[in-house]
Amino acid sequence: MTSDGIGEIEHLKDKVNKLSRDKSQLQLIANMMSKIGASQGLDAIIRTMLSDIMGVIGGMNSVIFYYHIDDDLFCADALGQQKKIDRMDDNLVKSAFERRQSMEADGEFVDTALMAPEFAKAYAWAVPLIAGDDLVGVIKLEGQYVGMNDLRESLSVFFSFVAGILRNEMLGHSNLKKANDQLNEMNAEISNSNLALMNIVEDLNGKTYALKRANKKLMELDRLKSTFIAAMSHELRTPLNSVIGYSSILGEGWLGPMNPEQKENLSIINRSGKLLLNLINNVIDVSEIEAGSIEAHFESFDLRELLEEAASCVENDIRKKGLLLRLAIQHRIVISDRRRLLQCVINLLVNAEKFTERGEIALLASSAEIPLHVAISVSDTGIGIAQSEISRLFKPFVRLDSRLKVKTPGAGLGLYLTNKLVSEILGGDIQCSSILGKGSVFTLRIPEKPDEKSLGD
Incomplete structure (x- = not known):
């Protein structure tokens, strides 16, 4: 250890020792104050005070000079001896009275106020007792150790x-009674305030209980609503699948040739049916998430294969608009809910296709900045989103105003559902960055494998 380190340790030891001394001193002073506070009457207070000071400071004599009863000057010592004096002959005490500050003197004192000359002292200390603007008196301590006692500070x-x-003692019982009366008034006010506060708290507790009951009822109604919507959506999905299936069969000519107008009408039926089916599926998923009935099903799979499958689902629609679909994906094994992740990626690709008229859509996968996480990004060169609108993107039934809004079908559930699935099922998050008029980037960040808690659930 270096000399600097040793010095620092010694310095810390000194500080600890000083703090320990200060604590002991403050405890000692507190005990003295407690004893004085418990004393009854002026004489008892003076005796207790002077004897305690002399015992703690180490002085051989202590005395107090004070004005009392018609401003007469009195002197009292620790033995209880008290007398009235006509004038102040002690120059040290006189200076303390006049200057209203502590005075010190050393040397051979041949006389004191209450003791014979043979008890000569080596040091004296006079301390004025000041309460507010009032000079109550002066305490004088004499002894060999008074000057060096560090407790003085x-x-x-x-x-x-x-x-x-x-x-307070000198002011008499009348002022003390007045103070007690004021204190009683304050206590009465406090009691009244406490009573009023208790009434407010009781009323608040009643309202809180009623609010909890109402909230519980609302939650139950919301759960029933979600359950009802999910059940009805399932009932709608069954006949809708039949409509989509039969329109496809008719459109492909399995039941005989059809003219162009009939094919176009069947194509419209088929597309509209698929849009409605997608909306119903989204409503079912949202209802199940809000009802807490969706469970994650984790499995190991190749992320590249999943992303290529997602791209193939929307590739035809993208190419029909004359857009380029670009993939940058490497083989990577992850453990997650494959079906829900595929659903989220398809939702983002469909969203990009809806709002992109020219340019390209890119699907990328890479390591996220968060350890053991993978980032899946869908970027486009579409109409973009204003920064002030990004916070609204992931709310239900929100469709931002744009020139493509009228031409673009949808109920505003895709991004809301995707955000819910990513955060509550896949254990990740979704971010969006965009420049209005230039395009957007949506990024999913999910763990490469679920934590033990998710697997346990």
């Missing part, structure tokens, strides 16, 4: 306390 609070006690 901590006694200012004690002397202020003593000054206040003495002043």
Whole structure:
């Protein structure tokens, strides 16, 4: 260890020792203040104060000078001896009275106020007792050790306390009664305030209970609503699948040739049916998520194969618009809910296709900045989104205003559902960055494998 380190340790030891001494001193002073506060009457207060100071400071003699009863000057010592004096002959005490500050002197003192000359002292200390603007008196301590006792520095609070006690005692019982009356009034006000507060709290508790009941009822109604929507959607999906299936069969000519107008009408039926089926599926998923009935089914799979499958589902629609579909994907094994991840990626690709008129759509996969996470990004060169609108994207039934809104079908559930699935089922998050008029990038970040808690659930 270096000399600097040793010095630092010694410095810390000194600080600890000083703090320990200060704590002991403050405890000692607190005990003295407690004893004085418990004393009854002026004489008892003075005796307790002077004897305690002399015992703690180490002085051989202690005395107090104070004005009392028609401003007469009195002197009292620790033995309880008290007398009225006509004039102040002690120059040290006189200076403390006049200057209202502590005075010190050393040397051979041949006389004191209450003791014979043979008890000569080596040091004297006179301390004024000041309460507010009032000079209550002066304490004088004499002895061999008074001048070197480091406890003196901590006694200012004690002397202020003593000054206040003495002043209150000297003011008499009338002022004390007045203070007690004021205190009683304050206590009465506090009691009234407490009673009013208790009434407010009781009323608040009643309203809180009613609010909890109402909230519980609303939650139950919301659960029933979600359950009802899911059940009805299932009932709608069955005949809708038949409509889509039969329109496809008719359109492909399996039941005989059809003219162009009939084919176009069947194509419209088929496309509209698929849009409605997708909407119903989204409504079912949202209802199940809000009802807490969707469970994750984790399995190991190749991320590249999943993303290529997602791209193939929307590739025809993208190419029909004359857009380029670009993939940048490597083989990577992950453990997640394959069906829900595929659903999320398809939703993002469909969203990109809807709002892109020219340019390209890119599907990328890479390691996320979060350890053990993978990032899947869908970028486009579409109409873009204003920064002020991005926060609204993932709310249900929200469709941002744009020139493509009228031409683009949808109920505003795709991004909301995707965000819900990613955050609540896949354990990840979704982010969006966009420049209005230039395009957008949506990025899913999911763990490469679920944590133990998710697997346990």
